[in-house]
Every structure is written in structure tokens, then in C-alpha cells.
Amino acid sequence: MITIPTLLLDEKRCKANILTMADKAKRLGLDFRPHFKTHQSLEIGRWFKEVGVDKIAVSSFDMAMYFSKEWDDITVAFPVNILEIDKINDLAKRVILNLLVESKDSIEFLGKNVEGEVSLFIKIDVGTNRTGVQPDNHDEIFSLIELIQGFDNLRFKGFLAHTGHTYQCDGESEINAVHNKAISILSTLKHCISDKYNNFIISLGDTPACSVSENFEGIDEIRPGNFVFFDVNQSYIGSCHTNQVAVAMACPIVSVHPDRNEITVYGGGIHFSKDRQDTPEYGTVYGLGVEMDGETWRDVIEGMYVRKLSQEHGVIKVPAEMAAQLKPGNLVYVLPVHSCMTVDLMQAYLEVRSGKTISARYKTYLAE
Amino acid sequence: MITIPTLLLDEKRCKANILTMADKAKRLGLDFRPHFKTHQSLEIGRWFKEVGVDKIAVSSFDMAMYFSKEWDDITVAFPVNILEIDKINDLAKRVILNLLVESKDSIEFLGKNVEGEVSLFIKIDVGTNRTGVQPDNHDEIFSLIELIQGFDNLRFKGFLAHTGHTYQCDGESEINAVHNKAISILSTLKHCISDKYNNFIISLGDTPACSVSENFEGIDEIRPGNFVFFDVNQSYIGSCHTNQVAVAMACPIVSVHPDRNEITVYGGGIHFSKDRQDTPEYGTVYGLGVEMDGETWRDVIEGMYVRKLSQEHGVIKVPAEMAAQLKPGNLVYVLPVHSCMTVDLMQAYLEVRSGKTISARYKTYLAE
Numbered sequence: 001m002i003t004i005p006t007l008l009l010d011e012k013r014c015k016a017n018i019l020t021m022a023d024k025a026k027r028l029g030l031d032f033r034p035h036f037k038t039h040q041s042l043e044i045g046r047w048f049k050e051v052g053v054d055k056i057a058v059s060s061f062d063m064a065m066y067f068s069k070e071w072d073d074i075t076v077a078f079p080v081n082i083l084e085i086d087k088i089n090d091l092a093k094r095v096i097l098n099l100l101v102e103s104k105d106s107i108e109f110l111g112k113n114v115e116g117e118v119s120l121f122i123k124i125d126v127g128t129n130r131t132g133v134q135p136d137n138h139d140e141i142f143s144l145i146e147l148i149q150g151f152d153n154l155r156f157k158g159f160l161a162h163t164g165h166t167y168q169c170d171g172e173s174e175i176n177a178v179h180n181k182a183i184s185i186l187s188t189l190k191h192c193i194s195d196k197y198n199n200f201i202i203s204l205g206d207t208p209a210c211s212v213s214e215n216f217e218g219i220d221e222i223r224p225g226n227f228v229f230f231d232v233n234q235s236y237i238g239s240c241h242t243n244q245v246a247v248a249m250a251c252p253i254v255s256v257h258p259d260r261n262e263i264t265v266y267g268g269g270i271h272f273s274k275d276r277q278d279t280p281e282y283g284t285v286y287g288l289g290v291e292m293d294g295e296t297w298r299d300v301i302e303g304m305y306v307r308k309l310s311q312e313h314g315v316i317k318v319p320a321e322m323a324a325q326l327k328p329g330n331l332v333y334v335l336p337v338h339s340c341m342t343v344d345l346m347q348a349y350l351e352v353r354s355g356k357t358i359s360a361r362y363k364t365y366l367a368e
Numbered sequence: 369m370i371t372i373p374t375l376l377l378d379e380k381r382c383k384a385n386i387l388t389m390a391d392k393a394k395r396l397g398l399d400f401r402p403h404f405k406t407h408q409s410l411e412i413g414r415w416f417k418e419v420g421v422d423k424i425a426v427s428s429f430d431m432a433m434y435f436s437k438e439w440d441d442i443t444v445a446f447p448v449n450i451l452e453i454d455k456i457n458d459l460a461k462r463v464i465l466n467l468l469v470e471s472k473d474s475i476e477f478l479g480k481n482v483e484g485e486v487s488l489f490i491k492i493d494v495g496t497n498r499t500g501v502q503p504d505n506h507d508e509i510f511s512l513i514e515l516i517q518g519f520d521n522l523r524f525k526g527f528l529a530h531t532g533h534t535y536q537c538d539g540e541s542e543i544n545a546v547h548n549k550a551i552s553i554l555s556t557l558k559h560c561i562s563d564k565y566n567n568f569i570i571s572l573g574d575t576p577a578c579s580v581s582e583n584f585e586g587i588d589e590i591r592p593g594n595f596v597f598f599d600v601n602q603s604y605i606g607s608c609h610t611n612q613v614a615v616a617m618a619c620p621i622v623s624v625h626p627d628r629n630e631i632t633v634y635g636g637g638i639h640f641s642k643d644r645q646d647t648p649e650y651g652t653v654y655g656l657g658v659e660m661d662g663e664t665w666r667d668v669i670e671g672m673y674v675r676k677l678s679q680e681h682g683v684i685k686v687p688a689e690m691a692a693q694l695k696p697g698n699l700v701y702v703l704p705v706h707s708c709m710t711v712d713l714m715q716a717y718l719e720v721r722s723g724k725t726i727s728a729r730y731k732t733y734l735a736e
Contacts, residue, residue, distance in 0.1 A: 004428075062372070086371075252449050255447045264447065328471055344638045
């Protein structure tokens with residue numbers, strides 16, 4: 001019985017999302033290296049093995065340590081944190097370890113300190129302006145490759161980019177425009193580099209583009225992560241329909257205010273995260289209400305959205321007829337704005353049909 | 369040695385914050401019931417015992433379970449979640465348990481299901497519009513009190529309010545204006561109710577008002593929580609100076625971009641939380657950079673702020689001279705926007721002078 005904020009998982013919907021992406025990668029001849037920072041679960045990881053996935057991306061060495069129990073080809077898709085050299089060396093002994101670099105300092109450090117061998121991607125900034133080398137800075141790129149090749153324990157694996165600015169898109173055509181520009185940048189780079197080097201790959205991958213685009217010209221590998229569950233944010237970007245979202249929060253009602261068509265639930269920022277979505281209908285929201293039909297949740301409820309989150313409180317606008325009927329102790333169901341962040345906070349799923357608990361406890365694993 | 373995002377605690381500054389608030393409560397003749405949802409730590413709780421505190425507030429039954437190991441008078445300052453009746457009954461056997469109610473439904477449920485005795489506060493909405501009964505709805509308030517008094521296992525303890533809208537204030541005079549209105553609302557209510565009932569208390573408490581106001585006319589008990597650490601948000605509200613903030617994040621640099629005066633650190637939304645602060649100087653920020661002088665951190669660095677957070681990345685604007693000098697593997701230090709949320713994510717502190725680790729693991733306690 002659910003008594004506190006609980007993260008529900010619809011296994012059927014989740015497996016459909018996994019299969020769709022795996023099939024698309026196969027159809028387009030792309031290597032599929034899903035990003036596991038979204039689900040953070042060994043058990044859900046096994047669902048990817050069922051469709052033939054044999055390599056993954058993660059976003060930290062701690063997550064790599066957790067998944068290295070069951071995976072032996074791991075890209076830490078985050079600019080290498082050289083302070084974690086002990087974990088790097090531990091992992092390098094046990095798995096194929098791919099790291100991201102973008103500076104001479106980091107490459108030199110790794111060259112001098114890595115025991116065993118690691119492969120290095122050079123991170124390319126395709127316009128997100130977060131990390132990476134500018135793609136037209138060929139001098140810098142060549143000198144990084146040469147530096148890598150000067151060390152016996154480092155292997156130049158290729159270029160990796162994340163078109164993070166698709167997350168600001170509104171609809172398929174905007175996603176495609178941003179994505180096609182990234183594709184064109186990476187193709188140009190590949191072409192230039194191929195004169196001097198070969199045997200490298202290009203890895204790209206964000207859920208919006210991997211969900212809607214068909215153009216992966218010149219790309220070898222995709223690394224989407226969020227698609228495993230999707231969320232409210234992805235539905236507004238245009239990556240998915242809300243009925244593909246495979247996780248929902250169940251929250252107990254603690255306060256009902258029919259005078260302002262609001263309820264307050266136990267379920268706040270420490271459960272959902274404070275990620276927000278600007279919407280044309282409701283302004284800024286922190287989640288959308290969905291109907292529960294007994295077996296699983298169904299459509300979003302028009303006019304039901306989380307308008308505010310405190311530490312443990314969620315304030316939810318509901319249609320007048322719901323406000324009149326709901327009582328403290330009832331449960332309501334909410335699609336999260338950003339499933340990755342919600343999972344990171346909740347650290348466990350309740351599978352909605354079977355009632356089985358699925359752990360996503362890489363953090364607890366760390367504490368052990 | 370710090371290798372990953374780490375929450376630093378300055379014990380000296382924290383104890384000074386505790387002492388200041390405890391002294392103020394004493395001076396004003398107020399009962400002091402600090403809210404422990406901010407620090408979430410048994411060990412830091414003991415620092416409050418050292419200054420004579422013997423009762424606490426928490427924001428969930430799970431947190432109450434954790435703190436019940438060392439505290440025997442606990443208010444769960446959140447509208448009661450009746451689905452957790454088993455925890456309520458467990459706690460009621462062991463501690464003085466004070467709950468919040470605002471509806472007949474919840475009171476009736478508790479009357480029928482509580483084994484032992486609990487005390488009930490009626491939650492009053494003093495203008496935050498989150499939870500609570502409207503203070504001028506005397507009919508409703510009287511009928512709730514009567515309902516409570518009809519059950520042998522329930523005791524009417526008084527009224528509890530949270531002036532949460534002081535969090536939108538800008539400076540002392542705005543805080544005082546919002547606070548004084550709440551004081552006046554509660555005084556009027558107390559006066560009206562005193563004709564029919566006596567032997568009840570009024571509990572109020574938000575960090576902004578408890579930090580800056582001197583007017584607690586008619587109030588019996590205060591329940592501030594955040595003041596134990598303060599944060600960037602409180603400094604902008606006007607509750608504190610940034611040099612009173614007792615927690616800071618240490619984050620490893622993974623990427624340096626002198627061309628745009630930016631660095632990227634390992635330290636993202638899963639460490640800081642996505643709480644944001646609008647500032648006149650920098651627009652929206654997720655943290656402010658501070659200098660480290662070897663012993664502890666000191667002043668904020670002008671022009672250094674977190675402009676963006678992804679799941680594990682923090683993008684930090686830095687002054688040009690810093691951008692030119694910093695390297696991957698260096699640490700930078702950042703005051704969090706909302707310390708309660710950061711603590712909830714980090715679940716441990718590194719005391720900055722002693723190097724001692726202090727646990728805030730009520731969540732891990734739950735998993736055991």
C-alpha cells in the first residue's frame with residue numbers, strides 16, 4: 001500500500017520505449033549506447049540487454065562503478081574529473097573505459113597516471129556552450145589528438161558531442177534544425193580529420209533528436225538516455241506524447257482547498273526535484289496530473305498541474321469537480337517534469353502492474 | 369582529500385547561528401522549537417541540546433522516526449498524512465507528538481485510529497496560500513476545535529502558521545511588513561478564541577522573520593529551520609549576510625573556458641538542487657562563488673556565480689583573472705541557493721576545519 005510519495009514505473013511502456021529506440025538505431029545502422037543516468041538501475045539495465053545492447057554511457061565514475069557489476073563497456077559521458085584517478089584505474093582494469101577530454105592538462109594527467117588503458121573521446125561543443133572544444137578549432141583538435149597518441153596507455157576513440165540545446169526546442173522542426181546543424185558541424189569535422197586520422201568514431205545523442213530525427217549522416221553511435229521514461233519536459237519539446245511517459249509519482253493528499261481549486265500533497269522538491277516547465281496553458285509547472293484506471297495511469301487530466309513545490313509540499317491545481325470530491329488520504333498521480341532528476345531523488349520504483357519494487361540505488365551503493 | 373562534489377560545513381559559523389537564535393528566543397520569552405528539516409542530522413541536533421533546546425519540528429514522519437532516537441517532543445510541521453497512521457502510532461508511544469490538522473476528515477480519522485495520545489495544531493493560513501484554514505473563518509475553527517475535543521486521544525494544542533511568503537521579500541522592511549501582518553492576524557484569532565478556550569499556544573516561525581523581526585506579540589513558540597546554515601536565498605531576502613552562511617559546496621573543475629570566462633564543474637542539479645535565485649547583478653543564479661583561505665571559506669567573489677545546472681554539470685561564470693588561472697582538477701567553492709535542498713541531496717557534511725564527516729542520512733536510515 002502506498003503511504004508516502006512513490007515513484008511508479010510502467011514496465012510495459014518503458015520496455016516499448018527501449019525497443020523503439022533500439023530498433024531505430026538498428027534500422028539506421030547506428031551503434032546504440034544508451035545513457036543510464038536516467039534510470040540508474042541495474043535491473044532496468046537488464047531490459048536493455050534483452051534487446052541486444054552491450055555498451056552504456058553514464059555521467060559519473062560512481063555510476064560507472066555501480067554499473068560495472070554487469071557492464072563491461074562504459075563511457076563516462078562527462079569531462080573527465082582527474083581527481084577520481086583511483087576509480088579510473090580501478091575501472092580500467094575491469095571494463096572498456098571511455099573518457100571525455102577537452103584539454104591538454106587532462107590528457108597529460110591521464111597519460112601520466114592511468115594504469116592499464118583508457119580510450120578518449122574529444123568533447124566537441126556543437127553549440128550548447130557547456131563543455132567541449134570548438135569544432136572549427138582544428139589546430140587545437142589536432143594537437144589534442146597528437147598528445148593522446150603520444151601516450152601508450154591512451155587511445156584516441158573519436159569525437160563526442162551532446163546537442164543539449166535541443167532541450168530548448170519547441171516541436172519537431174526546431175529539434176531537427178538544431179540537430180541538423182550539429183550533424184553538419186560533426187560531418188565537416190570528420191571530413192577534415194579523416195585526411196590525417198582514421199579509425200575513430202563520432203558519438204552523438206540527446207533524446208529529442210534521437211526520438212524525432214532520421215538524419216544521422218556521419219554519426220556512428222547514439223547515446224540518448226531520457227527516452228527510457230520520457231517526461232513532461234520531453235512532451236513539450238516534442239520528443240514524445242505524454243502517454244509514452246513511463247514513470248509517474250503517486251502522492252498522498254494532505255490538504256484540500258475547493259475555494260481555490262487546489263490540493264496540497266505530500267510530494268515536494270525533495271521528491272520531484274525543482275525542475276520546471278513553462279507551458280502555454282498553465283504557466284510554469286512542476287508536473288502534470290494523470291488519471292489512474294486501476295491498472296496503470298492514462299491520459300493527463302486537463303487543468304491538473306503542480307503549480308508550486310516546497311521541500312515536501314506540492315501545491316496542485318485541479319478541476320473544480322475534482323477539488324469537490326478529493327479528500328486527505330486520497331492519492332493523486334503526477335508525471336514529473338524531468339524524470340532523470342526525480343529518479344535520482346526517489347532511488348526506487350514501484351512497478352505499477354506487478355507491485356514489484358525495483359531499486360535505483362547507486363547512491364546507496366556508494367554509502368555502503 | 370576531496371575528489372567529488374562535497375558539502376562543507378563550518379561548525380563554528382553554524383554554532384554561532386544556533387546560539388544567536390536561541391539567545392533571541394530567550395530574550396523575547398519565546399519557546400524555541402527549531403525545524404530540523406534543514407540539517408537532517410542527529411549530530412547537529414546535539415548542538416541545539418547544548419544551548420538548552422528540548423523540542424523540535426520536522427517535516428515528515430520519516431524524519432520524526434529518525435530524530436525520535438534522541439528527541440522526545442516532536443512537531444511534524446506538515447498537514448498530517450493520515451496514510452502514515454502506523455508511524456503515527458509508533459511515534460505516539462515513544463514521544464510527545466504534535467500534528468497539524470486543517471480538516472474534519474483528518475481529525476475524525478485520527479480520533480478513530482490513534483492509539484495513545486497526540487496533540488493537534490490547527491494550521492492557519494496567514495497569507496501563504498499553501499495550506500491551512502483561513503484565520504477569519506471562526507465557525508470552521510470552532511468546529512474543528514470541538515471535534516478534536518470530542519476525542520479522548522486528541523488534544524487541542526493551538527494554532528500553527530508559517531509565513532512562507534516572507535521568502536518572496538526583499539529586505540528587512542518587507543519581511544517586517546509581511547511578518548507584522550501575520551502577527552496581527554494571529555493576535556486577532558487568539559483574542560477571539562480566548563473567550564471560549566484557553567490553554568493553547570501559537571506557533572510561528574520562518575527564518576526571515578525570526579532573523580530580523582523583534583515583534584512576536586502574542587506568539588508562544590518559534591520554529592525557524594534554515595537559519596542553522598542560511599544560504600544565498602536568505603542573503604537576498606535579507607535574513608543574513610553571506611558571511612553567516614555555514615555550508616558551501618566544494619566542486620572539482622572539469623572544463624575551463626577562458627574565452628567566455630566560464631568553468632564547468634562536477635556539481636549539478638543532483639548535488640545543489642535546481643533551486644534558483646534571481647539577482648539584480650547576475651540574473652538567475654544557482655549559487656555564488658566564495659574564496660577559500662585555507663581554514664574556511666570567506667567572502668563571495670564578485671562576478672563568480674553558477675549560471676546553469678544540468679544533472680551533474682555546473683556552469684560557473686568567473687572573473688577573467690580566475691578563468692586564466694584555473695585548471696581541471698582544481699576545486700572551487702560555492703554557496704548554495706537553498707541549503708535545505710542541497711543537504712537533502714548530499715546527505716553528509718565535511719566539517720571544514722576538523723575534516724570530520726557528519727552524517728545527515730535520514731534517507732539512508734529509511735533504506736535500512
